[in-house]
Amino acid sequence: MKKATRQRIRKVLRAVYYGKEKEETEIHWQSKVIAQIQNLGPPALIENYMENLSSLLWQLVPGTCILILILGLVFFNIEFIPRYEITRWLIEESSELSVWGQFL
């Protein structure tokens, strides 16, 4: 495409684009915005609420880490202790059974 054509296309498209600004509109949105912001409350409060929420979350971080660590250890141990316990119980139980068997 020639440079002159490119420039001409741009000029036309820009004119069409800016023509949209001049179009008449009949829209009513202002009262809805006012009603909505009255429900929201002052913007500073919204801001403070978010700040408080984030500071609260940061305060919970150490506690959460400790909890995760404890739960991790618990789950790690749960994996092995019952097997060990069961094995021990079975050994003890079988010896008891054999002793009982001698009396029966």
Added chain:
Amino acid sequence: MSDDYFNLTDTEIITRVVEGNVNAFEALMIRYQEKVLKIVKKRIPYRNLEEIMQDVFIRVYQSLATFEGKSNFDQWVSSIAVRTCYDYWRKAYKTHELPMSSLSEEHQKWLRETVAHSSDTSLEEKIKQKEGRELLDWALRQMSPDDRMVLELIYLEGLSGKEAANILGWSLANVKIRSFRARRKLEKLLANFIKER
């Protein structure tokens, strides 16, 4: 609403709103509604204007406490308006709400004739026709939301790369690369309908 607010500066109104005088926001809204409407009208289909205007001013209100006064309030509001339009298009593309119409013979003819016209008076008449707007809407629909925004700001509105980068919150390099690619894509799209001698 009290007329007192209209005599106050933007900063004074903002302070009052942030301090809890919610009704003072109306003065800011009235002061900037024309500017925002111009920005939104160029970018958003007529049927969604009302919804987007509401969104823009709610966003302005919610972010008011973060306005530090480093930039002009006018630019700050404009930037929120552009970004709201950008979010609208991203959502529209994601949910496939865009009509997949093709360019008709009338639109192609309109483009050929308008580009070929030499006098500015005939151009003025031509751009008022609905074909022009439909053609522009069609061409922009072929772009991704990112390309569309960059194309509107730089190619159509004539903003510098730096200004567009500030509005969109992107890096200058990203804006320049996108602008170049989007422009080439647009020219390629329209070149098919223009027969050069």
